Amino acid sequence: MTLQGNSRAVFVFTIMAVLLLIVGYFQSWNVMLSILNLCIISAIMALGVNIQWGYAGLFNVGIMGFAALGGVAALLVSKPPVPTAWAAGGLGILGAGVLTAMVAAAIWFIVKRMRSGGTKNAVIFIVALGGYFLIRSVYDPAVNAIEADNPASSGYLGGLGLPIIFSWFVGGLFAAGIAWFIGKVALGLRSDYLAIATLGISEILIATMKNEDWLTRGVKNVTGLDRPVPYELQLQESEVFAGWVEWFFSSRLEGLTGDARTTVLRDAVIEGSSLFVKLCYTGLFTAVLLAVLALCVLALASPWGRMVRAIRDNEVSAAAMGKNVTRRHLQIFILGSAVVGIAGAMLTTLDGQFTPSTYQPLRYTFLIWVMVIVGGSGNNLGAVFGGFLIWFIWIEAEPVGNWFMGVVTQGMEDGSWLRTHLLDSAQHMRLIIMGAVMLLVMRFSPGGVLPERQQSQA
Amino acid sequence: GGHEVKMGVILGFTGPIESLTPDMAAAAELAMKEASDSKMLLDGKVIVPVRGDSTCTDAAAASAAAEKLITSDGVVAIMGADCSGVTTAIANNVGVPNGVTMISPSATSPALTTIEDKGFFFRTAPSDARQGQVLAEVLKDRGITEVAVTYTNNDYGKGLSDAFATAFTANGGKISISAAHEDGKADYSAEVGALAASGSKHLAVFGYVDQGGKGIIQTSLDTGAFDQFILADGMIGESLIEAIGADLNGTIGTLPGSESEGAAKFKEVATAGGLAKNDGPFMPESYDAAALMILAMQAAGSTDRAAIQAKVMEVANAPGEKILPGELAKALEILKNGGQVDYEGASNVTFTEVGEAAGSYKELEVKDGKFATVKIR
Amino acid sequence: MFCMGENLTGGYGGADILKGCTIGVEQGEIAVIVGPNGAGKSTAMKAMLGMLDLREGQVTLDGKDITNFSPQARIAAGIAFVPQTSNVFTGMSVEENLEMGAFLREDDFTVTRDEIYDLFPILREKRNQLAGELSGGQRQQVAVGRALMTQPSVLMLDEPTAGVSPIVMDELFDRILEIRETGVAILMVEQNARQALNIADRGYVLVTGENRFTDTGEALLANPEVRKSFLGG
Amino acid sequence: MEVLDALVLFANFVLIPGLAYGSQLALGALGITLLYSILRFANFAHGDTMAFGTMVTILFTWWFQSLGLSLGFLPTALLALPFGVAFTAAFALLTDKLVYSHYRLVKAPPIRMVMASVGVMFVMNGIVRFIIGPDDQNFFDGERFIVRARDFRDALGLEEGLAIKSSQLLTVVVAVILVAALFWFLNKTRTGKSMRAFSDNEDLALLSGIDPKKVVAVTWIIAAALATIAGVLYGLDKSFKPFTYFQLLLPMFAAAIVGGVGQPVGAILGGFVVAFSEVLVTYAYKKFLTYLVPESWAPDGLMQLLSTDYKFAVSFIILVLVLLVRPTGLLKGKVI
Amino acid sequence: MIRVEALSKQFGGVRAVNDASLEIGKGSITGLIGPNGAGKTTLFNIVAGLFPPTSGKVYLDGEDVTGLPPHELFAKGLLRTFQIAHEFSTLSVLENLMMVPADQKGETLWNAWFRRGEVKAQEAEIRDRALDVIEFLNLTHLVGERAGNLSGGQKKLLELGRTMMVDAKVVLLDEVGAGVNRTLLAEIGDAILRLNEERGYTFCMIEHDMDFIGRLCDPVIVMAEGAVLAKGTADEVKNNEEVIEAYLGRGLKNKTPAKKAKA
Ligand SMILES: Nc1ncnc2c1ncn2[C@@H]1O[C@H](COP(=O)(O)OP(=O)(O)OP(=O)(O)O)[C@@H](O)[C@H]1O
Numbered sequence A: 001m002t003l004q005g006n007s008r009a010v011f012v013f014t015i016m017a018v019l020l021l022i023v024g025y026f027q028s029w030n031v032m033l034s035i036l037n038l039c040i041i042s043a044i045m046a047l048g049v050n051i052q053w054g055y056a057g058l059f060n061v062g063i064m065g066f067a068a069l070g071g072v073a074a075l076l077v078s079k080p081p082v083p084t085a086w087a088a089g090g091l092g093i094l095g096a097g098v099l100t101a102m103v104a105a106a107i108w109f110i111v112k113r114m115r116s117g118g119t120k121n122a123v124i125f126i127v128a129l130g131g132y133f134l135i136r137s138v139y140d141p142a143v144n145a146i147e148a149d150n151p152a153s154s155g156y157l158g159g160l161g162l163p164i165i166f167s168w169f170v171g172g173l174f175a176a177g178i179a180w181f182i183g184k185v186a187l188g189l190r191s192d193y194l195a196i197a198t199l200g201i202s203e204i205l206i207a208t209m210k211n212e213d214w215l216t217r218g219v220k221n222v223t224g225l226d227r228p229v230p231y232e233l234q235l236q237e238s239e240v241f242a243g244w245v246e247w248f249f250s251s252r253l254e255g256l257t258g259d260a261r262t263t264v265l266r267d268a269v270i271e272g273s274s275l276f277v278k279l280c281y282t283g284l285f286t287a288v289l290l291a292v293l294a295l296c297v298l299a300l301a302s303p304w305g306r307m308v309r310a311i312r313d314n315e316v317s318a319a320a321m322g323k324n325v326t327r328r329h330l331q332i333f334i335l336g337s338a339v340v341g342i343a344g345a346m347l348t349t350l351d352g353q354f355t356p357s358t359y360q361p362l363r364y365t366f367l368i369w370v371m372v373i374v375g376g377s378g379n380n381l382g383a384v385f386g387g388f389l390i391w392f393i394w395i396e397a398e399p400v401g402n403w404f405m406g407v408v409t410q411g412m413e414d415g416s417w418l419r420t421h422l423l424d425s426a427q428h429m430r431l432i433i434m435g436a437v438m439l440l441v442m443r444f445s446p447g448g449v450l451p452e453r454q455q456s457q458a
Numbered sequence B: 001g002g003h004e005v006k007m008g009v010i011l012g013f014t015g016p017i018e019s020l021t022p023d024m025a026a027a028a029e030l031a032m033k034e035a036s037d038s039k040m041l042l043d044g045k046v047i048v049p050v051r052g053d054s055t056c057t058d059a060a061a062a063s064a065a066a067e068k069l070i071t072s073d074g075v076v077a078i079m080g081a082d083c084s085g086v087t088t089a090i091a092n093n094v095g096v097p098n099g100v101t102m103i104s105p106s107a108t109s110p111a112l113t114t115i116e117d118k119g120f121f122f123r124t125a126p127s128d129a130r131q132g133q134v135l136a137e138v139l140k141d142r143g144i145t146e147v148a149v150t151y152t153n154n155d156y157g158k159g160l161s162d163a164f165a166t167a168f169t170a171n172g173g174k175i176s177i178s179a180a181h182e183d184g185k186a187d188y189s190a191e192v193g194a195l196a197a198s199g200s201k202h203l204a205v206f207g208y209v210d211q212g213g214k215g216i217i218q219t220s221l222d223t224g225a226f227d228q229f230i231l232a233d234g235m236i237g238e239s240l241i242e243a244i245g246a247d248l249n250g251t252i253g254t255l256p257g258s259e260s261e262g263a264a265k266f267k268e269v270a271t272a273g274g275l276a277k278n279d280g281p282f283m284p285e286s287y288d289a290a291a292l293m294i295l296a297m298q299a300a301g302s303t304d305r306a307a308i309q310a311k312v313m314e315v316a317n318a319p320g321e322k323i324l325p326g327e328l329a330k331a332l333e334i335l336k337n338g339g340q341v342d343y344e345g346a347s348n349v350t351f352t353e354v355g356e357a358a359g360s361y362k363e364l365e366v367k368d369g370k371f372a373t374v375k376i377r
Numbered sequence C: 001m002f003c004m005g006e007n008l009t010g011g012y013g014g015a016d017i018l019k020g021c022t023i024g025v026e027q028g029e030i031a032v033i034v035g036p037n038g039a040g041k042s043t044a045m046k047a048m049l050g051m052l053d054l055r056e057g058q059v060t061l062d063g064k065d066i067t068n069f070s071p072q073a074r075i076a077a078g079i080a081f082v083p084q085t086s087n088v089f090t091g092m093s094v095e096e097n098l099e100m101g102a103f104l105r106e107d108d109f110t111v112t113r114d115e116i117y118d119l120f121p122i123l124r125e126k127r128n129q130l131a132g133e134l135s136g137g138q139r140q141q142v143a144v145g146r147a148l149m150t151q152p153s154v155l156m157l158d159e160p161t162a163g164v165s166p167i168v169m170d171e172l173f174d175r176i177l178e179i180r181e182t183g184v185a186i187l188m189v190e191q192n193a194r195q196a197l198n199i200a201d202r203g204y205v206l207v208t209g210e211n212r213f214t215d216t217g218e219a220l221l222a223n224p225e226v227r228k229s230f231l232g233g
Numbered sequence D: 001m002e003v004l005d006a007l008v009l010f011a012n013f014v015l016i017p018g019l020a021y022g023s024q025l026a027l028g029a030l031g032i033t034l035l036y037s038i039l040r041f042a043n044f045a046h047g048d049t050m051a052f053g054t055m056v057t058i059l060f061t062w063w064f065q066s067l068g069l070s071l072g073f074l075p076t077a078l079l080a081l082p083f084g085v086a087f088t089a090a091f092a093l094l095t096d097k098l099v100y101s102h103y104r105l106v107k108a109p110p111i112r113m114v115m116a117s118v119g120v121m122f123v124m125n126g127i128v129r130f131i132i133g134p135d136d137q138n139f140f141d142g143e144r145f146i147v148r149a150r151d152f153r154d155a156l157g158l159e160e161g162l163a164i165k166s167s168q169l170l171t172v173v174v175a176v177i178l179v180a181a182l183f184w185f186l187n188k189t190r191t192g193k194s195m196r197a198f199s200d201n202e203d204l205a206l207l208s209g210i211d212p213k214k215v216v217a218v219t220w221i222i223a224a225a226l227a228t229i230a231g232v233l234y235g236l237d238k239s240f241k242p243f244t245y246f247q248l249l250l251p252m253f254a255a256a257i258v259g260g261v262g263q264p265v266g267a268i269l270g271g272f273v274v275a276f277s278e279v280l281v282t283y284a285y286k287k288f289l290t291y292l293v294p295e296s297w298a299p300d301g302l303m304q305l306l307s308t309d310y311k312f313a314v315s316f317i318i319l320v321l322v323l324l325v326r327p328t329g330l331l332k333g334k335v336i
Numbered sequence E: 001m002i003r004v005e006a007l008s009k010q011f012g013g014v015r016a017v018n019d020a021s022l023e024i025g026k027g028s029i030t031g032l033i034g035p036n037g038a039g040k041t042t043l044f045n046i047v048a049g050l051f052p053p054t055s056g057k058v059y060l061d062g063e064d065v066t067g068l069p070p071h072e073l074f075a076k077g078l079l080r081t082f083q084i085a086h087e088f089s090t091l092s093v094l095e096n097l098m099m100v101p102a103d104q105k106g107e108t109l110w111n112a113w114f115r116r117g118e119v120k121a122q123e124a125e126i127r128d129r130a131l132d133v134i135e136f137l138n139l140t141h142l143v144g145e146r147a148g149n150l151s152g153g154q155k156k157l158l159e160l161g162r163t164m165m166v167d168a169k170v171v172l173l174d175e176v177g178a179g180v181n182r183t184l185l186a187e188i189g190d191a192i193l194r195l196n197e198e199r200g201y202t203f204c205m206i207e208h209d210m211d212f213i214g215r216l217c218d219p220v221i222v223m224a225e226g227a228v229l230a231k232g233t234a235d236e237v238k239n240n241e242e243v244i245e246a247y248l249g250r251g252l253k254n255k256t257p258a259k260k261a262k263a
């Protein structure tokens, strides 16, 4: 643990690579790649959180909401529009949108123009309440009409029908937009108060996604999203691909003929197709990760990064030194959230479906936070490493737990109460292992595995 | 070893339905053990179940678990998954691409009927669309014309309540309020308050027996908001009666399956097999899902994944000798000798052409602190 | 000597800050440490209190070796300390701050408290205000008051007069002289070095963690080199 | 117009459940607030500590029941409670020794403690499920109701009934007593003051002769007791399930923070704000108004501001609004 | 330069500043003294925009700047130091100084990403300036140290150093001298005089060291209980009875020579 700086980073990433290779070798390369792909996505999310916490000390516990916004983007960009639903209630929804804008404008006008006092507040209240019922009167029938349109398989407006890869960008934009709004409202709050506010807002976002079926199908989920990469089944049917596989696995096929050869080749094609698809994803994700990482590294090492760290250390003093703290906080909040949004869209793309109930704080907020803190907050590579390590443990803790229980119970009598109980509880080892590893890492490397480096400019 | 064959069991062992899944897994593993013990499966092969955690909510983790089972452990088929969301993800991303048969005991979302599964996805639980109709009929026959509805806010609850609402209103019934509830939350007084305000006498609960659904019933009884309940399959379970007691008398409900010998037989088998429970939700379906995979394997005469898939329909449906729980040995024997079976199992399995249970339902009523079957629909 | 740190050597994990310096004070005596900023004066104080890992050297109190005592044990043995920074409980009222000073006292401490209020009348006025809301100089008074509450046998003060107005400073020095009369050993760091050395029986000039000059206060004041380099001419 | 009916209706569906749920949240929030103010970190393992304490209490309850012990009309669990508290306190002290003490020693920033508590949360999560399983457990015995809805209705000849469960009353009473006791303890007793001093400025506390080990130990013991009591009361009223206890964490945090962290009274206020905002905004006022206005005016719709789908969203909206008006909670809370 | 009119600030029940009016002349070094709790720091905080006054106005160069946020006041050339040092604790000493100058190109992300050349050039310049300041403050051996690890006095020096990083019009110094070694303080005094003469900075300093005030300041304003008590040259103020009564005192009462006590 005496390694410092870059050599330490190289060392820990090598270990990570070895872990993945072990999984590839002993479990399967498909498992390895599926873990790797999610490692990359997690790393991007962790970078987003690191921008907010590590750079600027903004305690955002609403990660889940921003990831979900990315997911919504994936759905709205890639799904084809549903013409019948549009016909049924599209106009109503648009109308409600226009009305909302008008009511908002009216309120804004009142806020700007009227002299403050009791009357002003009363007028605002009346306009808001009246507006609410007016909007509802247009919105509710439209929503009902849309949701009644073939509810079992559709019942929503659909999306734009564009290639899903655009959604990565759009997901970032969605998240940024909402972050702007949240930031305007809540960034005045400090530490844990900001945390609970962001947590609350993300719960509100998720509730909306679960219940506004006309937009997202709600808890009925949208499955079968497009892919930016080929489908396994396409590949399995493709002659060209079979040719590649034959070439690639030629050693495996050597000396086999007839039926045996066909069976082995068929299995190889299936395996190869899965691997190929995953590799395509790996390529895309890596490109995004590298781009985000590069921008992060450049930003943190620049005077901008110095200013932001100064703000984190002491806002009062930074303001007295002429730095616009509010603006910076807003900027950082938006950037970090956008990065999370991008990762969220990527994740939904990889899953191939949008399921709002998947967004649980444990998985999408705390786990990401753990990644950042264990990896090393304030250090970009640390966040990336945290993303890799924690996801790896999260997935591998399960088989390891099962294996561990298997070993423990080996000597016990078959069918004994204790043995059955232990084997049945094996799944809970996942949590224990996850927790134990986290605690150990944090114990022996308090600043994270790759601690924030003193940007020693001496 | 050479005479071992692995089968996957993917269920949400952690997460929101973690309290249901151990029993489901145990039921499935019971079928596997039964087949192994018979020494009749493909010249005495032994089935080794391999569990994977679907988490019920996290598609990524579920896919990873399935990936490991399929590509690392090399399971020949998968019994699972449970919640519709993760089930879809596993089928689309892992199961179908790798050509592995999946039979889900509990994914009931109507949307699963139409996924592109290339014939690799089956379910022993019927789609909720059917149950909604059945429930509406039950209420019509009993002359109940107005109900308040609460459903668990997921694809199962929402889908079922949609289906029920359509059928019920078509029959001339009125739904006074339809309110979602989230599972695993601390308190349900807000929901019950709203439901009670509707003024209806009956409350239909489409949830899970030891989740929010139970909380709703408990709170309703405590506050005196409702005392007449209508329950869907997820809510049927002895544990509900254990927890609530005599107040439940008069409650009606539906459950897939029939009061065939099958269901009774399953209870016997489960008790004999030393399971902790013998009638938990989705336990019969789990047993059946596993049994079907085993029989298909025997029918195919090989552990080849594609071969198994090709035989599932054949063993599930007529023609052939009817097979009940506990009779796997017999079925294996028949198949070995080139005969045909029609697996009925614990939940009266008959697959539609897209490979899901067609669904006959029991109409139940709680009498003297017990669920009693009134009628089969 | 009554209280003594000998050959103190150690630091905060990196290079040594203290390099074998020695400081001490007799009962009924005032010893003053002066030196440039960063010389290690505060660090030496912390070392005496056991809040620093020493590599070498030992601390004795009344002939007893207390080098391995925990900080609380040293407090219990009769040392009181006013740190240079963050020396009040900001979230507690002035009165509670003083009470915490008397935490280890079993007897009735209200008399001492009233004496302190007499010494710093402003504190009586603000007894129920949070210490964090006081002005810089008022806080300093709370900090000193808190230490006096313990009725220590050794009183260690790290720049007690930084930021206090001249009138309060005089009062403070007055009071310190009075305390000396009661036989307490007083060790203080001061940048208001001339006033401090004026009343000091013993003076230490510390530079980069080492003793540069050690003498009576008067002698140090008279030493031109000391005056020039450390007392501002 | 039946004003009495309207009032009873409101009390039965809004007031009493809100009070009980609010007190349940408050009890949990109290523990969080205590740890936050003394040891200066937000303890994410608190929900699981509650689960742990309740689990131990349940195990003892079962044992006592098998021995035939009971408290008559009171639940046997109350008899087992001290044992639950003792075990949980021991566990908390052990955790502190193994995990948290290190971070205090190196003066790690609070966020590390928070993340460490997430690690502890995972481990406890696993341990509880390991021992008692993930299932629902009912362990209430004794007399369930103080007033039954039906009896009340018949006795007073009203349309509406009012139910008060013994567990609800117990919760409210205990919550109030504990808050008052904690407030008194922290502000008036020597140990309490030394705990506040420690939380304020650790080094200076040391210099005042306060023994940090004792402060930490007392804090953990009180927190463990609060967690166990909260968990057991909640479990008596509803039922025990590890997952639900974990889910309780968020509303408890919300309650602690909206009330102003570090403020015992704030925890109570926060608990009620969260509980009542859930119930009030999603309540359908149709029946209530029907009783109050002449028949011809009776509303057609449900008179529900927002559907229960948005229950949690509502409580969080209100929470955010409260924070915007009072950035450190209802009572001025700490900022760390 | 700075004019304060009828300024008041209420904290709960405490009126920290009470109808204070004063003026800091252009190019002057104005001293601000007064007993502890007189409201000096509060006055600075209001002028520097940390919080708004309860009532009253602040003018900078004739312009009403009441309630402007600190960073805008900084842009207008107003700089302040803190009585209780506000260093950026995880930044190095060098970074603490380098972050001060306004309008750094690299402080916008676009430039940080895509105009690295220009940013680097400016950085080199700022670094040189910072190193000069560090040398002046005797902190050269600590350039790379985290500012949080500095000694109490060193932090105060850093606080002062920041004012030397930019061309300010007005500098408010809140007890820079407290805790600073007197020899160094004398040098700091020289530097203040130099900045005042050569670059035309206006200073206003709170200080309790009357020698220091006497050497540098003219005029000296005395505050007490939130209001202005007196104003004049240092000598005038020193001999003002009211000021002596409230603030200066009459020296040690039982001034017993050290030797006597021993005997
Ligand atoms: N945030 C606050 N809340 C309540 N009272 C305050 C607050 N800040 C300052 N005060 C009070 O206002 C008065 C003036 O304080 P201020 O810090 O301005 O004094 P000062 O003149 O700078 O004194 P010193 O020379 O000791 O630094 C003091 O009595 C103080 O107790």
Ligand SMILES: Nc1ncnc2c1ncn2[C@@H]1O[C@H](COP(=O)(O)OP(=O)(O)OP(=O)(O)O)[C@@H](O)[C@H]1O
Residues within 6 Å of the ligand: C012, C017, C035, C036, C037, C038, C039, C040, C041, C042, C043, C044, C084, E142, E145, E148, E149, E150, E151, E152, E153, E154, E179
């Ligand atoms: N917590 C710390 N970690 C690392 N280095 C420290 C720490 N505290 C102080 N130092 C370093 O130790 C040296 C001595 O500091 P110390 O506080 O003892 O000085 P001092 O003589 O009291 O100075 P001053 O008069 O400015 O208070 C300084 O160079 C400082 O940078």
Ligand SMILES: [Mg+2]
Residues within 6 Å of the ligand: C041, C042, C043, C084, C158, E151, E152, E153
């Ligand atoms: Mg010092």
Ligand SMILES: [Mg+2]
Residues within 6 Å of the ligand: C135, C136, C137, E040, E041, E042, E083
């Ligand atoms: Mg001041």
